[in-house]
């Protein structure tokens with residue numbers, strides 16, 4: 001019998017039309033003995049077929065987005081949010097931007113194409129190109145806004161360059177949208193460098209489009225090649241100039257240089273050559289589909305999403321067959337397919353088998369087909385709940401075989417009261433006069449004096465480790481390093497040396513663990529090297545779960561330089577860097593319920609070290625600081641105010657939340673150790689208006705690699721916040737420190753209504 005030691009690694013690069021089908025299929029029926037990784041440049045894949053409908057105002061951006069992150073989670077895949085830059089097919093590695101390559105047993109590329117002519121003078125500055133398509137969608141509002149600002153007395157001249165199917169639809173939908181919204185007259189032109197519009201389409205379809213264009217006064221001009229673009233006109237080959245106020249660039253699909261640069265066989269346009277089985281020409285373990293590939297046997301196949309869609313089931317079957325060592329299926333591109341072109345006025349034109357048709361019913365048909373396609377991949381509905389389609393597949397309710405799913409990162413910390421009780425039961429150790437911060441201090445760092453004399457330097461050290469919160473070892477290494485150095489930064493100390501502690505799963509093959517270790521240490525090194533921290537060595541072991549941590553050390557000339565947790569002073573303002581919510585976000589991610597954009601933002605925050613925050617704290621005369629990690633903001637703040645004998649007043653309205661955190665909390669999603677952290681409520685005074693405040697749960701959310709929390713004199717508050725924000729930090733004043741009244745609590749939570 002095979003064991004998990006023989007897990008094969010499948011790496012999918014890109015969230016194109018075929019790969020989303022692989023993910024869905026693997027979510028419904030996971031392939032045995034395989035681990036899946038999805039590499040994405042951006043979390044959202046856009047369904048281009050509905051883009052003209054967005055321009056027409058028929059769809060919202062969300063309706064044409066496939067969030068690949070929850071979809072991948074459903075398929076048990078890890079997601080790497082970093083674009084692939086190449087492939088080392090001989091050594092079976094995918095190369096990634098700003099991080100080490102990842103190994104694969106089988107890889108597949110579905111990375112689409114880009115639009116040609118972007119390097120012509122002025123195109124990038126003045127045109128709206130349709131690729132990357134996500135950017136096109138995001139820029140559409142600003143594009144329309146520019147049109148609305150056009151002086152009302154003058155006709156607006158819009159030009160669409162490129163008259164393939166996409167260009168034709170964009171010319172019609174843009175014309176309708178502009179005419180509906182603008183008081184000024186609108187002139188729309190569709191320019192094509194070739195001899196005819198819609199190359200390869202049935203002549204009757206072309207005729208219908210031309211007739212419609214004439215009726216709508218859309219100027220269709222073939223044999224018009226743009227050579228440069230400026231703010232208000234286009235220069236054409238032959239010296240002609242055309243006035244232009246708005247420009248959409250939708251010239252034909254071209255390849256990026258990724259495949260040619262990787263030494264793979266490509267066609268003359270740079271698209272990677274594939275066989276009928278969708279395998280890349282010289283490599284059985286490398287597949288490529290959709291626009292990015294060119295089939296050796298069918299070189300004339302146009303670049304259209306319909307092919308990528310049809311290839312999906314073949315790719316899925318062939319990936320499964322490759323894993324099982326079975327025979328692969330051969331894909332032959334369909335010779336004809338249903339073409340449906342959106343006219344933007346509620347009607348569409350269609351063609352199939354040489355027949356053409358048009359009308360509202362054709363648009364209705366297109367709408368039904370497109371929406372049905374999208375429903376298969378949109379895991380989360382607009383309200384954030386799993387859509388009916390995925391609910392029916394069975395939700396990931398956070399439990400496996402009756403065991404609750406446990407959060408990793410700092411959410412996997414032992415409860416504070418458990419730690420306190422255990423330390424209380426421990427016999428005091430022998431007195432050591434060199435100790436400056438030890439067991440009797442509730443501090444995250446330890447410190448001891450070295451050398452002789454009255455003013456001895458102090459070594460400050462800390463150890464921090466957590467269970468894996470992600471199955472991306474590189475990311476884990478980075479975040480674990482950020483988290484570990486943060487303990488010293490919170491003391492105002494520059495970390496200098498580190499040693500690693502890494503446990504890897506005992507049931508994994510040696511090669512898998514070797515690869516993970518390389519990735520973990522490489523990730524950690526990016527942070528440590530940047531901060532001038534030397535990695536001295538460490539210790540590795542195998543365990544039930546992966547765990548990563550670091551022992552970190554720094555040295556200061558005198559202990560008086562240290563920020564303490566016991567030195568908050570009445571009159572200080574409380575500053576928090578970074579936003580809160582990583583606990584609940586990664587809890588939801590494990591359940592396939594977090595949007596990719598939320599996870600992207602949280603990961604960005606978790607990979608940002610606290611060095612800048614520490615410098616600002618010291619520069620603005622902070623006396624006390626801590627970093628916010630597993631015990632949540634309330635736990636760490638309570639520790640500080642207890643040790644300082646003061647009351648911290650928190651204005652709950654000010655608490656900064658990461659995108660999605662409040663939405664998830666409103667749906668009662670909570671990280672594993674939230675409940676444990678929320679026990680801190682007992683020692684807090686929560687004003688009436690704050691008790692039911694939607695931000696209250698943020699106080700107890702365990703943070704992984706959270707921000708710094710420190711107190712600065714009131715006079716320094718604004719300058720400190722400005723300096724932090726200028727340096728790109730999220731910085732918020734969340735409250736004040738006051739003298740603790742006789743019956744006062746370490747933390748008082750107030751809301752605007754109670755202030």
Ligand SMILES: Cc1cc2nc3c(=O)[nH]c(=O)nc-3n(C[C@H](O)[C@H](O)[C@H](O)COP(=O)(O)OP(=O)(O)OC[C@H]3O[C@@H](n4cnc5c(N)ncnc54)[C@H](O)[C@@H]3O)c2cc1C
Nearest residue numbers: 014015016017041048084111112166290291304305306308
């Ligand atoms: C306006 C417009 C309308 C269109 N309408 C139609 C239509 O109605 N019907 C039709 O058949 N075709 C249509 N097309 C063409 C269609 O968009 C493409 O043929 C289709 O998107 C190709 O699908 P794909 O799976 O190859 O790649 P894509 O859908 O482009 O997906 C590629 C994916 O890979 C990701 N990616 C790219 N590079 C990297 C990288 N280096 N690393 C990681 N990830 C990466 C991208 O973010 C994206 O998720 C239209 C095109 C446009 C511009």
